[in-house]
Amino acid sequence: MPRPSTHTPDSRRADRRQLAESPVSLRRIARLFAPYRRRLAVVVALIVVSSLVGLAQPFLVRHVIDEALPRQDVRLLLLLVTGMVGVAVATAALGVAQTWLSTTVGQQVMHRLRSDLFGHLQRQSVGFFTRTRGGEVQSRIVNDIGSMQSVVTSTATSVAANVTVVLGTAVAMVALSWRLALISLVVLPPAVVLTRQVARMRHAVTAARQARLADLHVQVEEGLSVSGVLLTKTLGAGPALSRRFDDTSADLVGLEVRSQLAGRWRMATMSIVFAAVPAALYLAAGLPATSGGMTIGTLVAFVALQSALFRPLMGLLNVGVDLTASLALFSRIFEYQDLPVEIADPADPTRLGDVRGEVRLDHVTFSYGGADVLHDVDLVVPAGTSLALVGATGSGKSTLAGLVARLHDPTSGAVRLDGVDLRDLALADVASAVGVVTQESYLLHASVRDNLRHAKPDATDAEIEAAARAARIHDLVVSLPEGYDTLVGSRGHRFSGGEQQRLAIARTLLRDPRVLVLDEATSALDNTTERAVQAALDELAHGRTTITIAHRLSTVRDADQIAVLDHGAVVELGTHEELLLRGGRYAELVRGGLEQPVAA
Known part of the structure; x- marks a missing residue:
């Protein structure tokens, strides 16, 4: 067949x-x-x-x-x-x-x-x-x-x-037998055409059935997942969802019946074809006008060839x-x-020796979709110092941080590390020199040890534990039944948000980058958890050039420099005290109190 x-x-x-x-x-x-x-x-x-x-x-x-x-x-x-x-x-x-x-x-x-x-x-x-x-x-x-x-x-x-x-x-x-061959040429095409037509009919029914099955799967996934059940219960939408599911399931009844009948029609058609063609050959072999003195062996061999031709x-x-x-x-x-x-990667990358960590944004403009996200940003972050970025949502803070990690390239101007344009460095060297910790800490579905070693494949167990201690997560890990061999689960679901952040910090510490970019690393945490994570971040930032997208004023006030962004441009730059004295945009952001969140 x-x-x-x-x-x-x-x-x-x-x-x-x-x-x-x-x-x-x-x-x-x-x-x-x-x-x-x-x-x-x-x-x-x-x-x-x-x-x-x-x-x-x-x-x-x-x-x-x-x-x-x-x-x-x-x-x-x-x-x-x-x-x-x-x-x-x-x-x-x-x-x-x-x-x-x-x-x-x-x-x-x-x-x-x-x-x-x-x-x-x-x-x-x-x-x-x-x-x-x-x-x-x-x-x-x-x-x-x-x-x-x-x-x-x-x-x-x-x-x-x-x-x-x-x-x-x-x-x-x-x-x-040329006579039987001619008969086959007459009988076979209609049989093939009939089989193809039945196959097309079955394909059409199958397509409709698959579409309804897909609808059914979507309804099960949406209606019976944890999030779906919570949404249904809070909206009182259960009866409507049940009616919708019942309608889809009822449609499948008719489609399944039609699909099975189409399949049986195809099988029946094939059976008729397989029976009709040999029957015509036997008839031709038995008629004096068409037999031509054919032997039985020739007829059996021909029928076998004819059957083998259809597939x-x-x-x-x-x-x-x-x-x-x-x-x-x-x-x-x-x-x-x-x-x-x-x-x-550049064709002939520049090699840095010992990275000091000076970051310079030299008249940087970055455009996306025809509009400037950053415009003529000119900043210098001396090696070992800290820069805090504040500003309203959409002011360009994350874009600026991404440029420092070379997740994007500037449309004009240059981002330099120790005086060298990042575009002249190998991507691996940039990744080695610039570490990033974001609000969302992505963890692999693997053990704690493998997650940390992802940053440094040749790291020893001692180095892994030292990084975890510095990130204030070692004690928690060793208290688990399987210690560092504990699976973190899909997206790290076995750990809380703060614990995931500290694991991410340990992972970054293991790489020991000279430049650190903290992109709202604690903005989604409660106050108690934030203090634990902030302590780990302080350890991580020690002795490194740090660029922080600020979330709370307690983070901002200790920075060596604070840059206030507005619509992609740096509108203020200075220390906490200097900017407060100016009474400008920064002063507006902190006027609500020392521990109020700074818009980020």
């Missing part, structure tokens, strides 16, 4: 749209497989040999029926039967070898493509990930590349095998759909591979 296509009408339309938007060069695809030319040639050779060897089977059967059995020639019968077994063994062995080679080549190509794409996306700017839908990147790397293997191990090999079988079978059928013929008819789907997958991957790298 031919393999049913898994591509729905909606998916086929999506594939064609993808190819129209991002055409794929077949030459580019061929380059992916160029290193494996010899192996692919062997695969094709194995397919051709296996297909041709398999065609010998009907001829052996004919000789058994027409010669060996009537003559009772035991020697000939043994030779023919041995040949039949040998053909089966040979085709099976060739099939295993072909599958092993094609799968190996496909996996190696996909591995290289997957690794190259992962590395390329790692080099993309933060802006790419903020404008890309959640899950889209993972889907392309995992699902699309995984599906692309079928180009080698399924689509390409099946085309070669089907073409060989169809051509070889057609020649063999003519050689056996590869249907496979070739589905090649267009499979090829379009495969090219669409390549298009999606190449679309990501062709993304320009906005933040790239």
Whole structure:
């Protein structure tokens, strides 16, 4: 039976749209497989040999029926039967070898493509990930590349095998009986068309059923998750959700019935085809006008060839759909591979010796979407000193901090570390010299030890524990049943927000950067937790150049310099006392009291 296509009408339309938007060069695809030319040639050779060897089977059967059995020639019968077994063994062995080679080549190509794409996306700017839908990147790397293997191990090999079988079978059928071959040419096309029409009907029903199943899954996820249940209970929306779920489930009843009937219709059609074609051949062989003195062995061999022809013929008819789907997958991957790298390593990077930690923003302007987020910012943070950034939401504080860590490049001007433009330094050197602690501490689903070692893969256990002590988190970790081998859970859910922050601080301490950027690192914490985290931050900032996006005045007042940003420009710069005396924007921010939050 031919393999049913898994591509729905909606998916086929999506594939064609993808190819129209991002055409794929077949030459580019061929380059992916160029290193494996010899192996692919062997695969094709194995397919051709296996297909041709398999065609010998009907001829052996004919000789058994027409010669060996009537003559009772035991020697000939043994030779023919041995040949039949040998053909089966040979085709099976060739099939295993072909599958092993094609799968190996496909996996190696996909591995290289997957690794190259992962590395390329790692080099993309933060802006790419903020404008890309959640899950889209993972889907392309995992699902699309995984599906692309079928180009080698399924689509390409099946085309070669089907073409060989169809051509070889057609020649063999003519050689056996040109009269029966003509009859087959008349009977087979309508049978193929009928089967295709039933398949299309099933695809349409399947597409509708899958859409309703997707709706059902979404409703379960939204209605029965913790957040969904809380929302439903607080809004009193339970009855409405239940009615909606009931309607969707009821729709599925009819679609499931139609899907099963469509499947049965397809099976029934196939059964009719498999019965009708041999019946027509038997009829032709029995009529004096069309038999032409045909032997029984020839008729049996011809019917066997005819039955073997239907599967590869249907496979070739589905090649267009499979090829379009495969090219669409390549298009999606190449679309990501062709993304320009906005933040790239210089061709000949400057090497810093011992980093002192002086940071200078030299008339920096940064534009996003045609508008200036920062405008002509000119600041110097001497090595070992601290700068606090304050200002209203949207004033450009986080953007400025991101420029210092080279998460973005300025549109004009330069950000310099010890007098060297960050764009002239290797990205690894910038990451080593500049540490960042943000409000959201991202932890891996791994042990505490592995999370800390993520910052420094060669760190010793002693170094890890020293960093944890400095971050005021060691005592908590060792009190856990598994200590440093405790899994932090997805996104660190086993730890509170303050504990996660201290783990992040320990991770940064392990890298020992000379410049530290603190981006609202305590803004989401309660007062008690904030004091514990602030103590760890003070330890982290000791002796380092520190740029802090301020949250509370208690943090700001101790800074060596305070820069007040307004609409992307530095409107005030000085110490806490100097800025208070000026009575300007900074004074407005702190007028509410010493422990009131500064707008950030």
